[in-house]
Amino acid sequence: MNKKAVAKVLSSLPGFRKLGSFYIGTCNQEVISGYALDAPPGGVYISRFILPAYDRIDFLHMSLGERIAQFPRNRSVSDSTDLDLLVKTDWQELSNARDCRSLMVYLDREKVAGDYCQWTRYLTYVRVGDIKSAGGLELQWQSSPGPARLPLIAQNIKAVLEVKERSGWNGVQALLTKWSEDTVRKFCQ
Amino acid sequence: MQQGNQNQLDTVTVKANRMVPCDQLNGANDTIQPLLDAADKAYNQYPLRPIDMIWPISALRGIRIHSYFAAEVTGLGAPYSAEVSYLGGAQVPYGTPGSVRADAVVGPVNAPLYAVELKSGFAVPSASETAAYRANLPPGTGLCSIVEAPGP
Numbered sequence: 001m002n003k004k005a006v007a008k009v010l011s012s013l014p015g016f017r018k019l020g021s022f023y024i025g026t027c028n029q030e031v032i033s034g035y036a037l038d039a040p041p042g043g044v045y046i047s048r049f050i051l052p053a054y055d056r057i058d059f060l061h062m063s064l065g066e067r068i069a070q071f072p073r074n075r076s077v078s079d080s081t082d083l084d085l086l087v088k089t090d091w092q093e094l095s096n097a098r099d100c101r102s103l104m105v106y107l108d109r110e111k112v113a114g115d116y117c118q119w120t121r122y123l124t125y126v127r128v129g130d131i132k133s134a135g136g137l138e139l140q141w142q143s144s145p146g147p148a149r150l151p152l153i154a155q156n157i158k159a160v161l162e163v164k165e166r167s168g169w170n171g172v173q174a175l176l177t178k179w180s181e182d183t184v185r186k187f188c189q
Numbered sequence: 190m191q192q193g194n195q196n197q198l199d200t201v202t203v204k205a206n207r208m209v210p211c212d213q214l215n216g217a218n219d220t221i222q223p224l225l226d227a228a229d230k231a232y233n234q235y236p237l238r239p240i241d242m243i244w245p246i247s248a249l250r251g252i253r254i255h256s257y258f259a260a261e262v263t264g265l266g267a268p269y270s271a272e273v274s275y276l277g278g279a280q281v282p283y284g285t286p287g288s289v290r291a292d293a294v295v296g297p298v299n300a301p302l303y304a305v306e307l308k309s310g311f312a313v314p315s316a317s318e319t320a321a322y323r324a325n326l327p328p329g330t331g332l333c334s335i336v337e338a339p340g341p
Contacts, residue, residue: 043272072260113300
């Protein structure tokens with residue numbers, strides 16, 4: 001399948017909105033999710049994506065998602081009917097993650113790993129007021145000497161810690177609310 | 190004397206930014222061979238002819254080799270992934286401004302063990318290309334290159 005055929009299937013998903021290479025199905029103050037069409041020279045790939053809206057998001061990315069379909073160039077793999085069914089079936093599951101609590105369920109169910117996943121868990125604990133768990137994650141970061149954090153989240157961690165120092169956890173919750181509003185303004189309207 | 194120091198500095202910088210050949214990358218011993226085989230197959234599928242040294246024929250051959258390699262890597266399945274783009278450590282779609290595209294990655298896409306840059310013809314990864322990889326791959330990701338070795 002070529003890029004055009006795959007784009008046609010994604011465009012036909014009911015209620016989805018196209019933003020660059022992203023097809024957004026859920027977009028609210030807690031979760032943004034849908035699919036990304038990735039079309040480098042050697043093939044066409046569809047990736048699931050889901051992000052916490054209460055992060056400061058400069059650009060959409062697939063850090064919490066995964067590839068669900070891939071079509072190497074010039075190799076017949078599947079037809080559009082199969083793909084349509086595959087994406088709709090996947091969306092039945094993914095669309096259940098519509099708020100921060102179900103986002104956590106998704107992360108556990110899909111066994112998502114990596115720095116951005118840990119960052120999402122941290123933000124979510126703060127968002128739902130589970131300060132004990134958020135504090136625990138923060139201590140883990142400070143004690144682990146591993147490689148540097150994702151550039152993507154390094155500046156956001158800094159912003160959160162500065163606000164926490166100044167205004168405590170309530171201040172951090174207010175910051176996440178502001179980030180959520182910014183995200184909605186940027187990607188949902 | 191100053192010129193000598195500058196040369197030394199240039200040498201050190203270039204060495205620091207040089208990409209390790211994939212068959213010498215620490216920690217890749219158990220997983221690299223299928224990728225080296227895939228690259229060999231791609232090179233052999235489109236053998237280097239004298240005309241392939243001339244642009245834009247050289248670029249066309251490069252595209253074909255990369256496409257063939259991507260299909261081979263996709264066919265390998267987990268833990269191999271073909272053509273993955275990153276920006277600020279996050280996976281993004283191809284063409285995202287400022288992103289780099291690894292020809293293959295090994296391990297979880299969001300936290301790979303290492304990324305592979307494939308080169309065709311006489312091309313080798315440049316220092317700026319290597320620096321862009323370092324800036325955009327997830328932290329801790331190894332990086333290596335597979336370079337074509339044309340016959341005599």
